[in-house]
Amino acid sequence: MKVALAERLLEARARGQTVCLLRFLATGEEALLVAGEQVIGAPLPEAVLDAAQRAQRYDRSTTVESEAGPVFIQVFNPPLRLVVVGAVHIAQALVPMASLAGYAVTVIDPRRGFATAERFPNVDLVDAWPDEAMESLAPDARTAVVTLTHDPKLDDPALDVALRSEAFYIGALGSKRTHARRLERLQALGHGPEALARIHGPAGLDIGAVTPAEIAISILAQMTQALRGRE
Amino acid sequence: MGRAVxxxxxxxxxxxxxxxxxxxxxxxxxxxxxxxxxxxxxxSPRPVGSMLVVDDRGRMLGSVSGGCIEGAVVKEAQAVMDGAPPKLLDFGVSDEQAWEVGLACGGRVQVWVEALT
Incomplete structure (x- = not known):
């Protein structure tokens, strides 16, 4: 791999662009696609370009056969995102664990003293109201949303936006009773049974979690289950 | 959006x-x-795209397996750092493998080893 290619790859990713790195395993030649456009390497055969686009869409690195022998297509997509509502104790465990699992994490909490850099080093913090912040973050199919405040004033607006998005996981902390009341309120906002069934509440797999770290594990495990399609 | 803190x-x-x-x-x-x-x-223990980086002082980061083939990969990495062309390594359970190292899990994995130049 050429140093210039590796540098170009990381620059593009730092700007949030999708990157596809191709290696011709028979010859050692390499090529780079940034945001779907080839920026390094000899012009690619049509079939290889198509394969690269598919790999990018499905976020799956793969090796394909071509006229020039096997080509390894390595996908560098923007990371999965996790939006946490509530800069609370459990968030302090969930945020580093999710970062380790490869998520770009944003924590939303408008309350004074909660979303601070001392409590949450190296993470994106937003102190806007959850509805406003969520609209701006625009959750997509590679985003998980978890509400942790137990406060309907904060959790409900976030869940309202999440339910209108393609977020692959929506979790809400709180007891079964709290959750039942939450569903009634969200129903009143116009969400039908199918939409409401998307919310994992109480959030997290039932593994008997007690401590904040254990609860964070149960939530991250459930997010993984939703992402990898083993539900 | 409000202030990003x-x-x-x-x-x-x-x-x-x-x-x-x-x-x-x-x-x-x-x-x-x-x-x-x-x-x-x-x-196989690690998905396609997983990487291991090695330097000539023996530093290594990342992984391409649960640890069962890293030794053989590092040996080949040394050769490409010394100027050998990139190489495709094949690790499996078959006796006919050129590599003696097998995967305990019974899978097969191909690893591309190249120098950063």
């Missing part, structure tokens, strides 16, 4: 972090090799 660096993928580290080693004047899983069959 702080922004962090979370969300850089493991492979991006490994490439960043490999470039840093290169800038230090070290020779650097990169090994990448390019194909897997059956059960």
């Amino acid at each position: 702080a922004s962090g660096e979370s969300g850089m993928s493991e492979e991006e972090r490994l490439l960043r580290e490999a470039l840093a080693w290169k800038r230090e004047g070290r020779k650097v090799a990169i090994a990448t899983v390019v194909s897997t069959w059956g059960s």
Whole structure:
């Protein structure tokens, strides 16, 4: 791999662009696609370009056969995102664990003293109201949303936006009773049974979690289950 | 959106972090090799795209298996750092494999080993 290619790859990713790195395993030649456009390497055969686009869409690195022998297509997509509502104790465990699992994490909490850099080093913090912040973050199919405040004033607006998005996981902390009341309120906002069934509440797999770290594990495990399609 | 209180660096993928580290080693004047899983069959410990970076002082980061083939990969990495062309390594359970190292899990994995130049 050429140093210039590796540098170009990381620059593009730092700007949030999708990157596809191709290696011709028979010859050692390499090529780079940034945001779907080839920026390094000899012009690619049509079939290889198509394969690269598919790999990018499905976020799956793969090796394909071509006229020039096997080509390894390595996908560098923007990371999965996790939006946490509530800069609370459990968030302090969930945020580093999710970062380790490869998520770009944003924590939303408008309350004074909660979303601070001392409590949450190296993470994106937003102190806007959850509805406003969520609209701006625009959750997509590679985003998980978890509400942790137990406060309907904060959790409900976030869940309202999440339910209108393609977020692959929506979790809400709180007891079964709290959750039942939450569903009634969200129903009143116009969400039908199918939409409401998307919310994992109480959030997290039932593994008997007690401590904040254990609860964070149960939530991250459930997010993984939703992402990898083993539900 | 309201004020962004702080922004962090979370969300850089493991492979991006490994490439960043490999470039840093290169800038230090070290020779650097990169090994990448390019194909897997059956059960294999690390998915396609997983990387291991190695330098000429024996530093290594990342992984291309649960640890069962790293030794053989590092040996080949040494050769590409010394100027050998990139090489496709094939690890499996078959007796006919050129490599004596098998995968305990019964899977098969191909690893591309190249120098960072």
